Amino acid sequence: MTHVEKSIEAVIFISGVLIAGTILLQMGMYVLHVLLGREIAFNLIQVCQNGMHLLGLSSLGYVLDAFVFYTLLSTVWKTAEQMLASKKMYNRLRARRHPALTDEINQKYGGKNRDFLVISHPAPLAFTMGFHPRIILSTGLFHALEQAELEAVIYHELYHQKHGDPFKTFLLSLFASVLCYIPILKWLQQKYKIIREVLADNDAINRMGTSVYLGSALVKLLKRGNQVQQPFAHVSFTEVSINYRIKRILDPEAEFPLQLPPAPTMVSIYVLLLLWTVFFVVLSQPA
Numbered sequence: 001m002t003h004v005e006k007s008i009e010a011v012i013f014i015s016g017v018l019i020a021g022t023i024l025l026q027m028g029m030y031v032l033h034v035l036l037g038r039e040i041a042f043n044l045i046q047v048c049q050n051g052m053h054l055l056g057l058s059s060l061g062y063v064l065d066a067f068v069f070y071t072l073l074s075t076v077w078k079t080a081e082q083m084l085a086s087k088k089m090y091n092r093l094r095a096r097r098h099p100a101l102t103d104e105i106n107q108k109y110g111g112k113n114r115d116f117l118v119i120s121h122p123a124p125l126a127f128t129m130g131f132h133p134r135i136i137l138s139t140g141l142f143h144a145l146e147q148a149e150l151e152a153v154i155y156h157e158l159y160h161q162k163h164g165d166p167f168k169t170f171l172l173s174l175f176a177s178v179l180c181y182i183p184i185l186k187w188l189q190q191k192y193k194i195i196r197e198v199l200a201d202n203d204a205i206n207r208m209g210t211s212v213y214l215g216s217a218l219v220k221l222l223k224r225g226n227q228v229q230q231p232f233a234h235v236s237f238t239e240v241s242i243n244y245r246i247k248r249i250l251d252p253e254a255e256f257p258l259q260l261p262p263a264p265t266m267v268s269i270y271v272l273l274l275l276w277t278v279f280f281v282v283l284s285q286p287a
Contacts, residue, residue, distance in 0.1 A: 012195060016188040020175035023179060031068065071179070075174065090130060115134045115161065116137065124221055126154075133166050135158070135160075137154070156201060156203070156204040156214065160196070176189045
């Protein structure tokens with residue numbers, strides 16, 4: 001199943017990037033046209049503007065301009081905000097650094113990257129954060145888990161770090177937020193969160209040779225309560241789809257829930273078809 005799930009992950013991520021990237025690229029091209037006066041062929045936003053002027057709806061053109069600029073500024077703002085929040089939080093975490101455990105874990109698991117940070121904190125924490133992924137563990141985690149359970153959690157987080165999951169997750173979350181009128185992006189974001197955890201679980205199980213330790217670690221941490229949501233790019237060991245992950249640990253052949261939601265799918269298809277129809281109509285016109 002792992003190979004199939006990796007394909008599903010790739011399809012989900014690429015679909016989200018293509019849908020959102022196309023729209024944001026068109027908006028960016030239009031902004032260049034407005035600010036720099038550069039003529040750009042086959043731009044959907046410019047076509048809409050020209051159509052509004054021809055129909056005598058120039059006032060709506062200003063609304064469209066405001067909408068485009070707001071979307072792009074929101075994208076830039078949320079990205080900068082995320083980078084700043086991650087930097088601030090990492091600096092705060094470094095102030096709680098446990099030197100001995102940090103050195104020990106980096107020597108054992110860190111390799112050349114040495115991107116583990118163990119912090120002095122009573123709550124059991126395990127997450128990977130930042131655009132340059134770093135793994136954060138707490139002393140509370142060491143006290144809560146047996147050695148083999150701790151090792152399974154570390155392998156889980158190493159998978160996230162290796163594949164840059166915090167950045168990918170942030171990217172899909174950003175798209176779902178700034179392009180909320182394409183509701184399928186929210187669904188893709190939610191499914192990506194689940195599939196990335198399943199793949200990280202699978203990798204940890206393969207490394208350990210058994211699902212026992214990962215499953216027991218998950219149950220122990222679940223009993224201690226959910227971790228607090230953080231405002232920076234990260235992926236947490238106990239934050240997403242606990243029930244499904246436990247089900248998969250018990251039954252590795254369980255199917256991944258990938259049914260498309262009818263209403264968001266239809267709305268998204270309608271919006272995208274409308275945009276692409278305008279694009280191809282313009283493209284087919286003689287010069």
